[in-house]
Each structure stands twice: as structure tokens, then as C-alpha cells.
Amino acid sequence: MAELLEPQEMFWTAFEPILSNRFTMYIDGVPSYLIHAADKPKITMNVVELPHINLTRKVKGKAKWDDITITLYEAIVPSAAQAVMEWIRLSHESVTGRDGYSDFYKKELVFNSLGPVGDKIQEWKLVGAWVSGGNFGKGDWATDDPSGIELTISYDYAILNF
Numbered sequence: 001m002a003e004l005l006e007p008q009e010m011f012w013t014a015f016e017p018i019l020s021n022r023f024t025m026y027i028d029g030v031p032s033y034l035i036h037a038a039d040k041p042k043i044t045m046n047v048v049e050l051p052h053i054n055l056t057r058k059v060k061g062k063a064k065w066d067d068i069t070i071t072l073y074e075a076i077v078p079s080a081a082q083a084v085m086e087w088i089r090l091s092h093e094s095v096t097g098r099d100g101y102s103d104f105y106k107k108e109l110v111f112n113s114l115g116p117v118g119d120k121i122q123e124w125k126l127v128g129a130w131v132s133g134g135n136f137g138k139g140d141w142a143t144d145d146p147s148g149i150e151l152t153i154s155y156d157y158a159i160l161n162f
Contacts, residue, residue, distance in 0.1 A: 018122065022114040025070070027129075028107050030083045034075055036148060039068035040111060041124055041158035067132060067154050074137060074147035081136060084149055088131050105130050109153070121162075128156030 025035045046061030072080045091105035092098075106128045113122035133152030 016116065018113050022116075024112045024114065026110040026112075027070075027087075029087055030072070030080070031078055034072045034078075034080045034083075035070060036073050037069075037071040038111060039070070041126060041155075042066040042068065043158070065155055065157050067152050068126075070151045070153055072149040072151070074149055080149055084131065084134060084136075084151065088134065091130060102128075102130075106156075109155070123161040125159045125161060126153070126155040126157075127159065129153050130155070 023038070024032050025038045026032055027035070042065070044064045044066055046064065048059050048061040050057045050059065072084070074080050087105065087107070090100045091102075092100070107130065109126040109129045111124040111126070112120045115121045130153070131151055132154040135150040137147045137149060139147075
């Protein structure tokens with residue numbers, strides 16, 4: 001027998017998709033307009049297998065928030081490289097070889113998705129974020145593309161506020 005459809009399934013319903021080019025990201029010490037691209041948080045759930053006679057049951061193990069990538073425009077002024085290096089120096093100082101306390105180099109990052117009129121429609125907070133890798137780009141005489149900086153960001157966890 002055919003299943004009956006609900007009225008909301010039969011009629012057209014207006015919706016507005018979240019577009020990936022409408023976002024802002026806030027990192028203390030890095031101007032937001034230099035952030036060209038940024039991943040949203042990613043999570044992986046560990047699977048724990050419980051073998052029992054002729055079958056295996058699966059339950060959730062530890063959750064792990066995966067690293068994200070952020071790409072910055074390399075501006076002359078303000079210098080994106082200088083802003084990034086100031087953050088990195090809080091965790092590792094190249095000249096002296098000293099490392100810093102996590103309380104100094106871990107930051108809270110905020111990723112906001114924006115609606116068509118610039119309103120905040122989604123907010124992610126990345127807690128305990130720090131630079132775990134950086135690529136400061138390259139020089140290339142064959143192109144006139146803007147130079148960029150690519151950062152790998154590790155963080156403890158993320159919270160979706162709305």
C-alpha cells in the first residue's frame with residue numbers, strides 16, 4: 001500500500017542555503033579581513049568493537065576534533081606573516097629554542113556563517129586553538145596571484161552556539 005505524504009512534503013517550502021563564501025573568522029591578533037578561507041570544525045568518533053560469540057557490537061569511543069586549515073592573504077601592511085609569527089612565538093621561540101605554556105598560545109577562535117544581509121546565522125567556537133603547522137607560501141615569477149599563508153590549526157574541541 002502506498003504511503004501518504006504529509007502536507008509539508010507535497011508543497012514547495014522556501015529555504016535559504018548557507019553559502020560557503022559568507023563567513024567571518026575572528027582570531028585574536030589576526031585581522032579578520034586577511035582570512036581568505038577556513039575549514040569549519042571536523043570531528044571523528046572512535047569506534048570500539050565488542051566481540052561476543054558470533055557477532056561484534058559497536059559503541060562510540062573517544063571523540064577527536066580534527067585539525068583544520070586556514071588560508072590568509074599575505075598583506076604588506078598589516079603583515080599577516082608578522083601576526084602569525086607573534087602567535088607562533090607564544091608556543092615556540094626560534095631564536096632561544098624555548099617553548100611556551102599552553103595558557104599563553106592557546107586561543108579561542110570564532111567562525112561565523114553569515115546570511116544574505118550579513119547577519120550571523122551560525123557560530124562555531126574553537127576552544128584551545130593553536131598553530132600546529134604553517135606554510136608561508138612561495139615566490140613565483142610566472143604568476144601574479146596573491147601570496148598566501150596556510151595554517152594548520154589544532155584545537156581541543158568546538159562548540160556550535162547557534
